[in-house]
Amino acid sequence: MQGPTLRDVASAAGVHTATASRALNPNARALVHPDTARRVLRAAESLGYRPNPIVRSLKTTKSGTIGLVIPDLTNPLFPPIVRGIEDVLAPAGYSTLIVDTNDRPDREQAQIASLRSRRADGLIIATALLDHPLLRELGEQGVATVLVNRRTDGLDVGSVSANDAAGIGLAVEHLVDLGHRRIIHLAGPQTTSTGVDRLRAFRTAVREHGLDDSCRIVLCDRWTEDAGARALRTALDSGAPFTAVVAGSDLIALGCYEVFAEREITCPTDINVVGFNGIPFLDKLCPPLTTINIPHHDIGREAARMLLESIAEPNRTPRSVLLPPSLVVRGSTAPPRP
Structure with a gap:
């Protein structure tokens, strides 16, 4: 069964096919009004549209990749966050490169350097410390960055986490x-x-x-x-x-x-x-x-959307988003013994 086409995305967003194509191309998105680009991306996400990376690679030398920096891949907190991120990035035409720092600053620096050598178009980072010189350096170099499940002090960088x-x-x-x-x-x-x-x-x-x-x-x-x-x-x-x-x-x-x-x-x-x-x-x-x-999955989705906004509008003021948690009562809590 054939999946959704570019024409389907354009129809759902109410735009011309050429406009939809530009909005879905990370390297041409700046040619489209930001509100229109966001509408096209949401339409692609809702339809489950996946661009053809081979066709795109023939048209551009840009990477079309996003680096995702995780402190510990064995922590079951992160898989649903990663899934949420990829659910948004894939329809937008991006591939995700995931690296594990093992909670080591030296390894984090090496992994981020590797991602940048591969010309990753932006970074989603889940390793941020309150005092994080590497993040400051990335900001000074104009690297599009969003923090997930973390925030940091004194830096203008977007973040998404639970309250x-x-x-x-x-x-x-x-x-x-x-x-x-x-x-x-x-x-x-x-x-x-x-x-x-x-x-x-x-x-x-x-x-x-x-x-x-x-x-x-x-x-x-x-x-x-x-x-x-x-x-x-x-x-x-x-x-x-x-x-x-x-x-x-x-x-x-x-x-x-x-x-x-x-x-x-x-x-x-x-x-x-x-x-x-x-x-x-x-x-x-x-x-x-x-x-x-x-809401791990929602945190991932919102972080990915925020990064796409940052890539499309580099001068956009960073936002800090807190998503609401909920209490799940099970058998490990009960009234204390008299």
């Missing part, structure tokens, strides 16, 4: 409504915007519920299960009582499950735990993990 403050607020409110008064937060790395924002939101939430003196914070140095397990052991070994954990991420929460098993702690009878991100298969755990779900 971390709202998510942590939902987690704390859920536990308080169940009757918990002694809650700890296993906070993510404070070198990242997500770690800082979620920690700040936890402090705000417990203060609003009048729990300042009964809640504690333990820092994790990475967004991993091992870091979560180490942090929970630290909290338990301190002897300070608590009945619930708000984890900085689902992977940190999974580290808690490891400690529950080794110390014969029953969840949720002895300790509750709430994760953050809504990665797949959390409902298969024992008990299934209560978590804050973020």
Whole structure:
């Protein structure tokens, strides 16, 4: 069965076929009014149209590629974000080159240099730290860049992420409504915007519920299960009582499950735990993990659209978009024992 054609896209967008062709060509898009280009791109996306890269390569020497920089490809947070990005970029005529930095600045620098040597037309970066000299350098060089699931200070660069403050607020409110008064937060790395924002939101939430003196914070140095397990052991070994954990991420929460098993702690009878991100298969755990779900696919789509806007309009003012999270209640939370 033949897929949608360029003529179908033009008809759906209400433009001439030649206009649609220019709008879908990254190297000719500047010839089309930005509003018209966006209309054509959305029509192509909704129809599932895919341009022919072989035909296009005969007409231009530009790469038609976008670099996607991921800190850890084994983290199940990222596949749905990548899918959302590709769902928007492919109809617009772009291919995605994905690189994994393994959370190492030297590897990130080398991978981005490789992407630029391949003449990537823009970058979507999920590795950004609060202080990130490489991002500053890219900005000074005029590289179209969008941050995904991250933000950074002092730079005019677009970003798309979940509303971390709202998510942590939902987690704390859920536990308080169940009757918990002694809650700890296993906070993510404070070198990242997500770690800082979620920690700040936890402090705000417990203060609003009048729990300042009964809640504690333990820092994790990475967004991993091992870091979560180490942090929970630290909290338990301190002897300070608590009945619930708000984890900085689902992977940190999974580290808690490891400690529950080794110390014969029953969840949720002895300790509750709430994760953050809504990665797949959390409902298969024992008990299934209560978590804050973020719209990964929508985050990817919005980041890709933002990057296309930046490429088409280099002088456009960067935007920061926060998408709303939701609470998913499962078996890892319950009222505390009397």
